[in-house]
Amino acid sequence: MFKYLKQLTSLVAMVAVLFTFTTETMAAKKSKTLKNTQKKGFVRCGVSQGLPGFSNADAAGNWTGVDVDVCRAVAAAVLGDANKVKFTPLSAKERFTALTSNEIDILSRNTTWTLSRDADIGLTFVGVNFYDGQGFMVRKNSGYSSVNDFKNGISACTNLGTTTELNMRDFFNSKGISYEPVTFEKADEVVAAYDAGRCDTYTTDKSGLAAQRIKLSSPDDHIVLPETISKEPLGPVVRQGDSVWEDIVRWSLNVMIEAEEYGVNSANADSMKTSDNPAVKRLVGAEGELGAALGLDNDWSLRIIKQVGNYGESYKRNIADTGILPDRGPNELWTKGGILYVPPAR
Amino acid sequence: MNIKKILPQLLTLLVVILIFGFFSYNAQVNMENRGITFGYGFLSQESSFDVQFSLIEYDGSHSYFRAYLVGLLNTILVSVIGIIFATIIGVVVGIARLSNNYLIKRTAAVYVEFFRNIPLLLQIFFWYFAALRALPLPQDTEPMFGVFFLTIKGFFVPAFVWNNLDIFIYSIIAAIISIIFVRIYARKKQQNEGIQTPVLSISIGLILILPILSFLFGGVDASVEIPVIKQLSQTGFTYEGGIKLPPELISLALALSLYTATFIAECVRAGVQGVSKGQKEAAASIGLTPNQVLKLVIMPQALRIIIPPTTNQYLNLTKNSSLAAAIAYPDLVLVFAGTALMQTGRAIEIVSITMLTYLSLSISISIFMNWYNKKIAIKEK
Numbered sequence: 001m002f003k004y005l006k007q008l009t010s011l012v013a014m015v016a017v018l019f020t021f022t023t024e025t026m027a028a029k030k031s032k033t034l035k036n037t038q039k040k041g042f043v044r045c046g047v048s049q050g051l052p053g054f055s056n057a058d059a060a061g062n063w064t065g066v067d068v069d070v071c072r073a074v075a076a077a078v079l080g081d082a083n084k085v086k087f088t089p090l091s092a093k094e095r096f097t098a099l100t101s102n103e104i105d106i107l108s109r110n111t112t113w114t115l116s117r118d119a120d121i122g123l124t125f126v127g128v129n130f131y132d133g134q135g136f137m138v139r140k141n142s143g144y145s146s147v148n149d150f151k152n153g154i155s156a157c158t159n160l161g162t163t164t165e166l167n168m169r170d171f172f173n174s175k176g177i178s179y180e181p182v183t184f185e186k187a188d189e190v191v192a193a194y195d196a197g198r199c200d201t202y203t204t205d206k207s208g209l210a211a212q213r214i215k216l217s218s219p220d221d222h223i224v225l226p227e228t229i230s231k232e233p234l235g236p237v238v239r240q241g242d243s244v245w246e247d248i249v250r251w252s253l254n255v256m257i258e259a260e261e262y263g264v265n266s267a268n269a270d271s272m273k274t275s276d277n278p279a280v281k282r283l284v285g286a287e288g289e290l291g292a293a294l295g296l297d298n299d300w301s302l303r304i305i306k307q308v309g310n311y312g313e314s315y316k317r318n319i320a321d322t323g324i325l326p327d328r329g330p331n332e333l334w335t336k337g338g339i340l341y342v343p344p345a346r
Numbered sequence: 347m348n349i350k351k352i353l354p355q356l357l358t359l360l361v362v363i364l365i366f367g368f369f370s371y372n373a374q375v376n377m378e379n380r381g382i383t384f385g386y387g388f389l390s391q392e393s394s395f396d397v398q399f400s401l402i403e404y405d406g407s408h409s410y411f412r413a414y415l416v417g418l419l420n421t422i423l424v425s426v427i428g429i430i431f432a433t434i435i436g437v438v439v440g441i442a443r444l445s446n447n448y449l450i451k452r453t454a455a456v457y458v459e460f461f462r463n464i465p466l467l468l469q470i471f472f473w474y475f476a477a478l479r480a481l482p483l484p485q486d487t488e489p490m491f492g493v494f495f496l497t498i499k500g501f502f503v504p505a506f507v508w509n510n511l512d513i514f515i516y517s518i519i520a521a522i523i524s525i526i527f528v529r530i531y532a533r534k535k536q537q538n539e540g541i542q543t544p545v546l547s548i549s550i551g552l553i554l555i556l557p558i559l560s561f562l563f564g565g566v567d568a569s570v571e572i573p574v575i576k577q578l579s580q581t582g583f584t585y586e587g588g589i590k591l592p593p594e595l596i597s598l599a600l601a602l603s604l605y606t607a608t609f610i611a612e613c614v615r616a617g618v619q620g621v622s623k624g625q626k627e628a629a630a631s632i633g634l635t636p637n638q639v640l641k642l643v644i645m646p647q648a649l650r651i652i653i654p655p656t657t658n659q660y661l662n663l664t665k666n667s668s669l670a671a672a673i674a675y676p677d678l679v680l681v682f683a684g685t686a687l688m689q690t691g692r693a694i695e696i697v698s699i700t701m702l703t704y705l706s707l708s709i710s711i712s713i714f715m716n717w718y719n720k721k722i723a724i725k726e727k
Contacts, residue, residue, distance in 0.1 A: 097693050121691030122382040143580030153576055153584045161688030165395045169406045180398050184674045196478035197498050200582045
């Protein structure tokens with residue numbers, strides 16, 4: 001009898017090993033990034049070098065912002081803890097190389113989704129977490145009230161290596177205005193040069209203008225002109241070629257937006273498990289098997305909502321309450337007059 | 347030839363080739379996996395971004411290659427300006443450090459110690475933001491000599507508007523060629539007959555008279571275009587017409603030359619001190635005037651010591667000019683390895699071109715300085 005016991009145990013062990021391998025899910029097998037992230041125990045996230053409201057570190061090194069929250073949501077979904085994120089501050093110039101060369105796994109750094117970026121350089125945009133547009137800031141006493149007041153010879157300060165540089169050219173060309181572009185590598189130098197009077201106008205995404213205005217010596221002496229000269233859909237980016245990881249990041253963001261739509265927030269998420277609405281129940285993991293499709297457990301979305309909150313909470317905490325852009329504008333839900341509309345999580 | 351000698355060389359070569367091969371293969375595989383294509387075809391595509399300051403005609407409708415040229419020329423411009431000023435300041439300060447006057451000597455020493463011990467990037471920021479804080483707005487500026495305007499938006503200087511510029515240039519080339527002939531003739535005459543010809547006065551005469559003749563008889567005509575103030579908004583002004591030197595160029599050239607001049611000053615001091623005292627005394631004892639002593643005895647020997655380390659400083663200055671990106675001067679790194687890289691995403695291609703360009707620039711300076719060093723070296727007969 002004992003002769004067989006040994007063989008039996010090894011058989012059980014073998015089956016157990018096989019079983020654990022299969023329960024590691026097909027998805028994890030397919031996704032190198034997911035596997036590596038689970039092995040490391042943190043999500044590697046590329047953020048800006050400091051843009052209040054989007055990704056900004058306080059004195060203690062804690063990162064906050066709507067871009068930061070996307071990475072936190074992924075960490076909550078994949079690792080169960082929204083704080084298991086390693087943030088890497090990147091300049092506009094470094095950001096794509098850092099992602100394609102495997103230094104980071106998510107780039108969530110107010111990055112504009114364009115065709116050439118999506119298709120040409122090995123990147124995939126997974127969604128939009130902020131609808132922005134390029135605008136101009138000028139001195140109040142200049143008397144400019146519209147971009148139509150601009151005259152030949154105007155000098156414009158901006159950041160190097162962004163879509164801003166291209167939009168600016170398109171804009172001034174279409175108006176037939178000759179201009180002087182002064183481009184700096186870092187946002188702080190742009191602000192300092194504009195503040196000193198080197199440039200007549202400072203141009204970048206309107207959210208950026210609102211955030212950087214706080215850094216000027218007397219913010220009240222400057223205004224942002226009403227016109228928006230471009231579409232700037234900002235969103236998280238992942239490497240091309242790992243569709244499972246791509247889906248995880250995409251749906252982590254979508255869940256935050258959908259949670260707001262259905263009124264699920266960090267405070268009431270647990271009680272929503274007994275909701276009558278099947279869509280809500282799916283969101284908090286009380287119905288369906290949505291996690292399995294992503295290679296995650298079924299509580300992944302509940303953790304996102306509980307630990308990070310829904311999109312509205314994130315926006316309020318980071319952008320509205322800090323006085324950057326109290327009005328949500330296009331970043332309001334489609335049901336409330338905005339253009340925030342995500343595919344259903346089902 | 348000994349196999350023992352060749353084998354290590356071959357092995358080293360093999361290892362180097364293998365390492366390079368491994369890295370390029372690895373890069374290729376990685377790029378393929380991520381769907382990144384490789385190629386230099388983008389250079390002919392439309393760049394669609396503008397640059398604030400360019401020596402050649404350029405705007406966003408030109409190609410990326412043209413943008414590369416713009417950046418390269420701007421790098422060369424700031425390097426040449428920097429090298430000229432660093433050399434002038436360096437020589438003056440270096441000689442001042444050897445002065446017998448205590449005040450001059452100490453001032454020069456303090457300057458050297460101060461500027462060479464502060465990181466260059468900080469100095470660039472200092473000059474740039476100091477300039478931006480100190481310079482007046484366009485409407486507040488006091489013109490220098492009525493035609494130069496130094497403002498926060500740049501240094502506006504008058505431009506010449508030429509008629510028949512080519513004839514004027516030909517006259518200058520003709521003057522230079524005749525000066526070379528005069529020098530050769532004068533040298534021969536001195537060697538054969540021992541009679542000296544006043545080469546300097548003849549040269550100055552030639553370079554002045556020929557271009558003047560071109561004005562009088564060649565139909566050359568130049569008028570001056572003076573910058574005029576222009577109102578942009580209720581409080582915003584700028585200047586139009588003339589030539590505009592951006593404050594970024596001025597502060598970068600200033601920072602580079604003040605920093606590098608300290609090192610050149612030390613080279614000059616070392617060179618002059620390296621010539622033994624006996625040489626000077628011997629030259630004086632055969633009746634040479636102090637000017638001749640410096641020109642014919644001290645300097646030729648000092649230069650031999652000064653040139654090689656100064657070459658290094660010229661190379662450093664050229665490479666340091668890449669810090670321009672920090673203050674928005676559109677050099678090679680900012681325009682090409684910055685904006686163009688961002689817009690195309692072709693990191694490997696662009697960085698490799700940029701590296702090769704700096705390498706070629708440095709090697710060209712090296713070759714020229716080595717040629718000059720050989721020319722002035724003592725020729726033993």
